[in-house]
Amino acid sequence: MARGTCGTTRGGRSRLRSPSEAGGWALTAGLVVAILALLVVDIVTGPAFRIIQVSVIAAIIAAMYCTVRQTVVVTVVFFAATVAMYIYSWKEAGVLTTYAVVSGDVAIGAALVRLCALREQRDQLLAQALSASDTVQRFLIRPFPLHTDDATVDGFYDSSTQEALVGGDVYEALSTPHGTRVLIGDVRGKGLSALQAGMATLTSFRECAYNEPTLLGVADRLEQALLRHNQRTEQDTEDGRESGGRRFVTALLLQLDPGGTALIVHCGHVPPFLLTMGSATEVQLTTPGLPLGLDELAPNSRREQKIPFAPGDRLALCTDGVTETRNADGADYPLTARLCSWATLPSPQLIERLQQDLMDFARHEPHDDMAFLLVRRHFSDRDAV
Numbered sequence: 001m002a003r004g005t006c007g008t009t010r011g012g013r014s015r016l017r018s019p020s021e022a023g024g025w026a027l028t029a030g031l032v033v034a035i036l037a038l039l040v041v042d043i044v045t046g047p048a049f050r051i052i053q054v055s056v057i058a059a060i061i062a063a064m065y066c067t068v069r070q071t072v073v074v075t076v077v078f079f080a081a082t083v084a085m086y087i088y089s090w091k092e093a094g095v096l097t098t099y100a101v102v103s104g105d106v107a108i109g110a111a112l113v114r115l116c117a118l119r120e121q122r123d124q125l126l127a128q129a130l131s132a133s134d135t136v137q138r139f140l141i142r143p144f145p146l147h148t149d150d151a152t153v154d155g156f157y158d159s160s161t162q163e164a165l166v167g168g169d170v171y172e173a174l175s176t177p178h179g180t181r182v183l184i185g186d187v188r189g190k191g192l193s194a195l196q197a198g199m200a201t202l203t204s205f206r207e208c209a210y211n212e213p214t215l216l217g218v219a220d221r222l223e224q225a226l227l228r229h230n231q232r233t234e235q236d237t238e239d240g241r242e243s244g245g246r247r248f249v250t251a252l253l254l255q256l257d258p259g260g261t262a263l264i265v266h267c268g269h270v271p272p273f274l275l276t277m278g279s280a281t282e283v284q285l286t287t288p289g290l291p292l293g294l295d296e297l298a299p300n301s302r303r304e305q306k307i308p309f310a311p312g313d314r315l316a317l318c319t320d321g322v323t324e325t326r327n328a329d330g331a332d333y334p335l336t337a338r339l340c341s342w343a344t345l346p347s348p349q350l351i352e353r354l355q356q357d358l359m360d361f362a363r364h365e366p367h368d369d370m371a372f373l374l375v376r377r378h379f380s381d382r383d384a385v
Contacts, residue, residue, distance in 0.1 A: 028070040031058040032077050039081040043088065052085045053101075056108060063112040063119070071116040075109040140199060144351075146173040148180040150256055150380035154347040155373040156355050158321075168194035169319045169371040170202040170249075174209050178255065181209045181218065184373055185251035185292070186269065186319040193233070197247035200229040201292060215255045216304050219265045219292070222251065226293040248293030252317055256377060262309035265302055267292050270323055273316040273339050274307070275374075280316070280339035283307055311379035314347065321370035325362050333361055347374045 035055040042052045055078050062074035082105050146153040153173040168187035173180065183205045187194040204225035205218065212218045230246045252269040256262050264272070264283070268291035272283045289295070289302030309315060316339060325333040338357060342350045351374060358370070 024066050024070050028062065028066055028073055031062055031074045034058050035074070035077050035081050039085060042085050050085070052082055055081060056105075059109065059112050063116040066116070068113060068117050068120060071113055075112055079105050079109050140202065141170070142172070145348075148173055148175040150378050151180045151182075152347070152376050152378065153182065153373050154351050154376070155371065156351055157372075158370045168198050169321065169369040170198040171317075171371050171373055172202060172205055172209075173373075173375070174206065176210045178213060178215075179258075180254075180256040181205075181215070182254040182317070182373070182375055183209075183251060184269070184317045184319065184371060185249045185267075186321070186369070186371070187247055187249050188291070189247060194247065196233075197226065197229055197249060200225055201249050201251070214304070215253050215263045215265050216302060219251075219253055219267060219289075219302055222249075222292050223295050227296075230293060246293070248291045250291045250320075254315065254317070254375065256309065257306075260308060260310035261306050262315070262377075264305045264307060265289070266305065267302065268294075270318055270320050273336070274309070275314040275316060275339065275343045276310070276312075278344045280336070280343045282336060283315075309377055311377050313377055315375045315377075317373040317375065319369065319371045322358065322372055325358055325370070327361050328363065333358060347376055350374065 035058050038052055038055045042050060045051075059071070059075045059078045062071040066074070083102055086101055141157060144153065144155045144157075151173065155171070157169065157171070159169075168190060170185045170187075171183060173182045183202070185198065185201055187198045187201075189197075201222055204222050208218050208221035212221060226247070226249060233246065249267070250269040251267040252272060253265040253267070254262055254272075255264075264285070266285050266288050268289065271285050273280050274283055285305065287303035287305045290298055295301060318335070323333060323335050327333075338354065342353055345353065351372070354372065
């Protein structure tokens with residue numbers, strides 16, 4: 001499992017890190033020593049058995065993993081050692097053989113340095129592309145912690161897609177004229193089409209959370225945004241373009257109201273947990289609704305539910321990538337028991353403990369995206385009204 005960090009979306013996987021970035025000169029020194037060792041062995045064993053040409057492997061390794069300058073150093077040493085050996089024993093090897101070997105080594109060395117230069121150029125272009133991709137992804141999924149007028153949201157996000165920061169899970173917390181509003185969602189499916197559906201939901205929430213007077217109205221706007229996205233997807237399929245098909249999103253919407261309460265609109269998502277007075281309990285959802293994109297199956301199925309949420313309390317929201325993490329025996333991760341054990345920990349410490357425990361429990365890369373939010377409510381002027 002890739003491990004993220006509290007306060008970031010993701011941090012465990014190294015991106016484009018190679019020996020040329022760290023320890024390149026140490027590798028160069030090792031390759032030079034290996035070439036010189038082969039030269040000594042060749043001198044000691046005499047002309048009957050020549051192994052100096054094997055040192056071309058060192059030059060090949062340098063071209064694969066080192067910088068151009070380091071590759072030039074190794075290649076020059078390889079060439080010098082080969083020339084020295086054949087000059088030392090030119091009477092046994094003969095002038096023509098020595099000339100052929102030296103000419104071949106020059107050609108090999110030049111080719112390896114050129115290949116190394118092309119590899120470095122490719123790596124630089126790839127690094128620039130990854131940097132731009134990271135910037136876009138971090139704009140879409142903001143790093144933790146998130147701050148609003150009356151809450152702080154800590155958490156972590158792990159994408160199951162190798163070398164990707166963002167998958168099909170989305171989250172956001174915003175200060176609005178109607179109070180703090182929080183979204184957590186999980187797109188059914190994987191790949192680019194799941195990412196597109198998640199971004200359609202997220203961008204719609206960032207706009208309508210400010211304008212819609214009710215939380216149920218926000219859910220309806222998200223429903224319409226996802227339906228429009230699915231219609232475009234179906235049109236792409238009809239036009240012959242690549243498409244991931246119809247998508248739906250399980251989601252949970254949260255709004256902090258004055259007087260120590262909060263509203264929840266449930267859209268087929270994992271129930272939240274309330275952490276208060278050193279304990280953790282699962283919130284009993286009395287009005288569960290259908291996921292976003294499926295409300296047409298049962299119109300008006302969603303309702304607002306009010307729950308107690310006083311200043312100092314915390315709400316834990318997560319996607320099923322957390323609750324359905326399994327160990328080697330196939331057992332699901334015991335999230336309820338873990339939250340009960342850690343309910344007294346500060347939010348950053350609880351997040352760090354949870355991430356480490358998930359990694360130890362599963363002992364493999366995540367098979368599903370995982371998002372976990374810990375919303376801590378502050379006392380605000382609205383609560384005093």
